[in-house]
Amino acid sequence: MRKGNGCNSVVLAFGGPCMGRDPVLPKGWNEPSHDQLRFKSDFPRVLGQHQRCPMNDPENVRGTGSGLVAVVTGASRGLGAGLAKAFADTGLRLGLCARTVPAAPDGADAVTASVDVTDARALDRFADEVVERFGRVDLWVNNAGVLGPIGPLVDADPGALRRHIDINVTGVLLGCRAFARVVRAQSGGGVLVNISSGAATKIYEGWAAYCASKAAVDMMTAVVATEERTHGLRAYALAPGVVDTDMQAQIRATPAASFPSVARFIKLDEEQAFNSPGRVASFILDLVEGRREVSDGVRIRVPDQPHHG
Numbered sequence: 001m002r003k004g005n006g007c008n009s010v011v012l013a014f015g016g017p018c019m020g021r022d023p024v025l026p027k028g029w030n031e032p033s034h035d036q037l038r039f040k041s042d043f044p045r046v047l048g049q050h051q052r053c054p055m056n057d058p059e060n061v062r063g064t065g066s067g068l069v070a071v072v073t074g075a076s077r078g079l080g081a082g083l084a085k086a087f088a089d090t091g092l093r094l095g096l097c098a099r100t101v102p103a104a105p106d107g108a109d110a111v112t113a114s115v116d117v118t119d120a121r122a123l124d125r126f127a128d129e130v131v132e133r134f135g136r137v138d139l140w141v142n143n144a145g146v147l148g149p150i151g152p153l154v155d156a157d158p159g160a161l162r163r164h165i166d167i168n169v170t171g172v173l174l175g176c177r178a179f180a181r182v183v184r185a186q187s188g189g190g191v192l193v194n195i196s197s198g199a200a201t202k203i204y205e206g207w208a209a210y211c212a213s214k215a216a217v218d219m220m221t222a223v224v225a226t227e228e229r230t231h232g233l234r235a236y237a238l239a240p241g242v243v244d245t246d247m248q249a250q251i252r253a254t255p256a257a258s259f260p261s262v263a264r265f266i267k268l269d270e271e272q273a274f275n276s277p278g279r280v281a282s283f284i285l286d287l288v289e290g291r292r293e294v295s296d297g298v299r300i301r302v303p304d305q306p307h308h309g
């Protein structure tokens with residue numbers, strides 16, 4: 001263990017529920033599309049009863065995110081690194097992990113570690129270290145994920161398929177498990193956000209593994225939300241929209257023969273029609289602090305950022 005890079009960070013060496021109404025969107029945000037509304041409503045009603053927990057009590061909200069403790073997996077780059085920075089900017093204390101040790105955002109109070117999410121013991125040790133340092137975890141974001149193998153399933157390497165499912169499905173199951181154990185041992189509950197994708201419900205040729213793994217993420221989230229509700233855990237499967245990361249660069253670089261929808265993603269890049277990580281972070285904090293109401297189900301999509309394309 002060593003103190004980190006000028007920030008108040010430690011690097012580790014191991015590898016409201018709310019009822020009844022549609023989400024209230026801040027001024028300037030797009031209304032959810034028909035698809036997005038359907039996306040919410042075709043899942044079980046698992047958030048039917050309001051539970052009181054510190055994060056849902058207005059008197060305990062100390063400014064946006066201030067003082068809360070958040071874990072983000074896959075925080076070494078891309079969306080995870082962006083979430084970490086935005087959370088730090090709003091005063092959250094952080095536990096950040098990926099296989100590459102994430103850099104703590106400037107000035108952040110953070111525990112950072114090299115953790116492969118497919119390693120249950122490493123994840124549990126990481127959770128323990130965060131609790132040891134900060135006393136609790138209020139928000140856990142299972143963000144780590146991969147896209148490939150890309151291409152027709154008939155051509156896919158079996159080992160690559162297994163590895164994909166290990167990271168995107170088993171890794172998220174293990175993250176849910178680690179957080180549920182933390183929440184059961186603390187008072188006040190906690191919020192679980194599993195990063196899903198529109199690919200959980202939309203067919204993309206060339207993404208058999210990715211579509212399957214994100215659909216699995218949605219379903220496991222619904223089960224965990226139901227199992228852990230009485231322990232004060234709220235869970236969401238969040239599709240972040242299109243965020244400009246290495247994963248998007250990988251998509252745009254794929255030949256149409258392997259991924260027929262590639263032109264759509266190239267156009268989004270030309271129009272810079274992306275959701276920023278800051279927008280996704282602010283959406284998550286609204287969920288955590290009860291400012292965004294989810295009428296039913298656990299699946300939710302960050303509305304597209306307005307752009308001038």
Ligand SMILES: NC(=O)c1ccc[n+]([C@@H]2O[C@H](COP(=O)([O-])OP(=O)(O)OC[C@H]3O[C@@H](n4cnc5c(N)ncnc54)[C@H](OP(=O)(O)O)[C@@H]3O)[C@@H](O)[C@H]2O)c1
Binds near residue numbers: 073097099143244
């Ligand atoms: N970008 C988008 O438009 C978009 C849209 C919908 C959903 N998503 C989802 O958002 C999440 C983040 O995607 P991204 O675009 O930011 O991807 P990215 O730029 O490729 O970053 C992926 C992150 O996951 C980590 N990771 C990968 N395998 C890991 C493992 N076995 N153990 C621990 N960490 C691991 C990577 O770090 P290391 O390599 O250092 O481990 C990295 O920090 C993913 O779940 C993705 O499916 C993204």
